[in-house]
Amino acid sequence: MNKTWLVAKETYRREVKNWSFLLMIFAPFLVLLISFFFGMSSSSAFDSNTTVGIVSQNQSIVWPLKKTEDFDGYKNKAKAEKAYKDGDISGYIVVKETSTQLVANYYGTESLDNDVKTKLFRVLNAQQQALNLRNAKLSEEQMQSLSQKVKFTERTNDKKLNASDEKNLKTATFWILIFVLYFLVQTYSTIMAQDIASEKGTKIMEMIFSSMPGGKYFDGKVLGIFLEILTQLLIYAVMFSGFYYMAPHIDGVKDKFAQIKPAIDQALGQIISWGLLFVVLGLILYIVYAAVCGAIVTKAEDANKSVQPLVYLTLLGLFSSMSLSNNPDSIFAMIMSYVPFLSSFLMPLRLIKGNATGLEAVISLIILFVFLLGSIWWIRKIYPSLILQTDDNGMWKNMKRALQGIKE
Amino acid sequence: MLQVENLNKSFGSKQVLFDINFQADNGKILGLIGKNGSGKTTLFHSILKFVKYQGKIIIDGQPFSSRDYNSVGYLPEERSLMPKLTVLEQVSFLASLKGMKKDEVKSDLQDWMQKLEVKGQITDKIKSLSKGNQQKIQLIATLIHQPNLIILDEPFSGLDPVNVEIIKEVILQEKKRGATILFSDHDMSNVEELCDDVVMINNGHIVLNGAVNDVRNNFGLTRLFIRTDLNLDNVKNLPGVENVVLQNNGIYKLWLTDASYGEEIFNTLSHGKYLRTFDQEPPTLDEIFKMKAGEDNE
Numbered sequence: 133m134n135k136t137w138l139v140a141k142e143t144y145r146r147e148v149k150n151w152s153f154l155l156m157i158f159a160p161f162l163v164l165l166i167s168f169f170f171g172m173s174s175s176s177a178f179d180s181n182t183t184v185g186i187v188s189q190n191q192s193i194v195w196p197l198k199k200t201e202d203f204d205g206y207k208n209k210a211k212a213e214k215a216y217k218d219g220d221i222s223g224y225i226v227v228k229e230t231s232t233q234l235v236a237n238y239y240g241t242e243s244l245d246n247d248v249k250t251k252l253f254r255v256l257n258a259q260q261q262a263l264n265l266r267n268a269k270l271s272e273e274q275m276q277s278l279s280q281k282v283k284f285t286e287r288t289n290d291k292k293l294n295a296s297d298e299k300n301l302k303t304a305t306f307w308i309l310i311f312v313l314y315f316l317v318q319t320y321s322t323i324m325a326q327d328i329a330s331e332k333g334t335k336i337m338e339m340i341f342s343s344m345p346g347g348k349y350f351d352g353k354v355l356g357i358f359l360e361i362l363t364q365l366l367i368y369a370v371m372f373s374g375f376y377y378m379a380p381h382i383d384g385v386k387d388k389f390a391q392i393k394p395a396i397d398q399a400l401g402q403i404i405s406w407g408l409l410f411v412v413l414g415l416i417l418y419i420v421y422a423a424v425c426g427a428i429v430t431k432a433e434d435a436n437k438s439v440q441p442l443v444y445l446t447l448l449g450l451f452s453s454m455s456l457s458n459n460p461d462s463i464f465a466m467i468m469s470y471v472p473f474l475s476s477f478l479m480p481l482r483l484i485k486g487n488a489t490g491l492e493a494v495i496s497l498i499i500l501f502v503f504l505l506g507s508i509w510w511i512r513k514i515y516p517s518l519i520l521q522t523d524d525n526g527m528w529k530n531m532k533r534a535l536q537g538i539k540e
Numbered sequence: 541m542l543q544v545e546n547l548n549k550s551f552g553s554k555q556v557l558f559d560i561n562f563q564a565d566n567g568k569i570l571g572l573i574g575k576n577g578s579g580k581t582t583l584f585h586s587i588l589k590f591v592k593y594q595g596k597i598i599i600d601g602q603p604f605s606s607r608d609y610n611s612v613g614y615l616p617e618e619r620s621l622m623p624k625l626t627v628l629e630q631v632s633f634l635a636s637l638k639g640m641k642k643d644e645v646k647s648d649l650q651d652w653m654q655k656l657e658v659k660g661q662i663t664d665k666i667k668s669l670s671k672g673n674q675q676k677i678q679l680i681a682t683l684i685h686q687p688n689l690i691i692l693d694e695p696f697s698g699l700d701p702v703n704v705e706i707i708k709e710v711i712l713q714e715k716k717r718g719a720t721i722l723f724s725d726h727d728m729s730n731v732e733e734l735c736d737d738v739v740m741i742n743n744g745h746i747v748l749n750g751a752v753n754d755v756r757n758n759f760g761l762t763r764l765f766i767r768t769d770l771n772l773d774n775v776k777n778l779p780g781v782e783n784v785v786l787q788n789n790g791i792y793k794l795w796l797t798d799a800s801y802g803e804e805i806f807n808t809l810s811h812g813k814y815l816r817t818f819d820q821e822p823p824t825l826d827e828i829f830k831m832k833a834g835e836d837n838e
């Protein structure tokens with residue numbers, strides 16, 4: 133069997149078999165359910181001292197962590213500290229939540245296990261994203277365009293959409309795509325980087341590189357993570373189609389659904405668009421660079437830090453498309469709509485606003501595509517030397533050494 | 541068979557390997573000896589094409605190519621596996637990258653674990669095994685696909701004497717199978733015991749290269765071990781003696797300027813007397829290496 137495929141399969145298996153994958157998929161639904169049903173769940177009694185205490189008022193952080201069996205929930209710091217002194221837990225984490233940021237502090241004698249850290253980061257990241265979105269404070273127009281579709285649905289029975297409705301619908305679909313891109317990059321850039329960094333940490337990579345070229349291994353890793361993304365999207369798609377086909381048969385939902393169904397159909401029809409192409413290529417680009425970020429660091433816990441530049445780029449893309457949506461013919465919008473990483477956000481916007489022609493879109497797409505191919509070519513080349521730099525010299529020194537390593 | 545010709549390797553402006561030439565034959569064990577930082581690992585990385593280099597490295601008549609991936613086995617210097625996988629999962633994954641089938645791996649793995657006396661089941665998580673057993677599992681993953689070229693970077697480091705013996709036994713079996721085996725070490729005793737050939741490397745230069753026996757014998761029988769009633773000063777005054785120490789076991793160790801003085805000394809000492817110990821030897825590899833490394837530093 134092809135070795136790239138073996139690596140993809142192994143990566144996929146390890147990621148998806150993980151409890152945190154299910155968590156990530158169902159977290160949005162769980163959070164709703166949990167805060168509803170178990171508002172007051174009491175701390176459970178795992179007494180092995182390999183568990184770590186978690187102190188937070190937020191059940192959507194505590195509950196999923198407790199589920200992993202590596203964590204124990206505590207109401208406050210004093211209780212956690214007592215349990216720690218009694219030897220019930222090996223340490224504890226206090227999570228404080230401001231309106232914009234989660235701050236987690238760890239107290240303990242030994243540093244946290246990588247595996248435990250990964251679980252913690254996933255849950256905290258999910259929560260932070262929810263916070264970020266809440267803080268993203270969409271402008272009125274964006275809110276409108278997102279809610280347009282609901283307004284539109286209330287007068288459903290006209291068969292034909294008029295031009296302005298169609299434009300609103302396109303805009304709504306665009307925002308949905310953009311947010312999906314933003315979320316997927318946020319989530320999976322960390323996952324990609326952490327997967328690679330933790331593997332690099334085990335130093336098993338030299339054995340693997342004696343079995344296959346590093347470039348092919350890199351392909352396998354990226355492919356594996358993409359399969360994971362597809363799995364998540366597929367699960368959502370199945371859940372959505374379940375709802376779509378069941379809803380007309382459920383009393384109480386039936387009537388409401390009949391009203392919004394035409395809008396959903398229309399919105400789905402708009403998904404296949406320039407925007408989708410930009411989003412998919414953009415996503416691949418972000419994930420590929422996230423792999424590099426993971427390969428640069430020497431410790432798994434630094435992976436989170438190293439993907440920050442990518443996260444900022446998505447934020448830049450997201451916020452520029454928001455703030456420029458009233459003003460898509462500005463020079464900034466124009467420039468950014470050709471720059472890879474940002475063009476996925478800006479070019480679809482300009483298209484919808486009728487500010488860019490199909491030709492411009494094609495040019496931007498070609499730039500993005502060529503940049504992506506060039507990046508992959510370059511990264512495949514330097515990947516093994518990046519991974520084999522395991523001395524703790526900091527990211528830039530590692531990068532420099534890797535570049536020296538590939539020269540003759 | 542492995543041939544390395546005029547290999548030079550630099551990292552940026554820093555040259556690490558200088559004009560390396562040697563050959564490793566099928567069914568033989570070659571020991572690569574050098575202090576830390578002398579370039580052993582870099583040499584292995586070059587052979588495996590992890591890094592680019594100048595020069596020629598030829599495996600069975602051709603440069604390293606993708607066909608070689610399945611026929612090399614490499615044990616890296618820094619050892620650890622993926623702690624969360626089971627022994628079977630870990631070895632299967634690595635073996636599958638070497639082209640092995642799942643069911644082959646399972647039965648072979650069990651045989652290997654028995655042979656190496658690994659305490660544990662194939663379904664055990666790697667992290668539940670002791671350090672020594674983890675190292676053995678990694679060695680199994682290196683050898684399970686019966687590679688033709690085996691490269692072991694300091695395979696004995698961190699093992700207790702019992703396990704060192706087990707692993708030596710395995711290396712000798714692989715030699716019998718006909719594999720070309722290279723291993724690096726900074727402890728000479730393992731090399732002296734196991735290897736057919738030795739390459740000594742110091743600061744990136746080969747300082748000595750050849751069959752272990754030839755290398756020692758070329759230095760002549762210039763080490764003399766005797767037990768005598770003479771005191772240290774008198775021993776020092778024997779003909780051709782460069783240096784003397786009295787070892788803890790009561791035996792004098794003499795450095796001779798030339799092997800031929802041995803006979804003269806024997807005649808002087810034995811003259812009608814019983815001589816319990818008289819043993820003339822070439823210098824040990826360790827001594828030779830220290831001499832060579834010293835010369836090179838000057």
Ligand SMILES: Nc1ncnc2c1ncn2[C@@H]1O[C@H](COP(=O)(O)OP(=O)(O)O)[C@@H](O)[C@H]1O
Nearest residue numbers: 533537551556575576577578579580581582583
């Ligand atoms: N990627 C690299 N970039 C720069 N220098 C390196 C790199 N890898 C190894 N070196 C240097 O090469 C020399 C040889 O190292 P190494 O091959 O690991 O020696 P050994 O295995 O004999 O201990 C050392 O001085 C080391 O610092």
Ligand SMILES: [Mg+2]
Nearest residue numbers: 580581582617
């Ligand atoms: Mg080394």
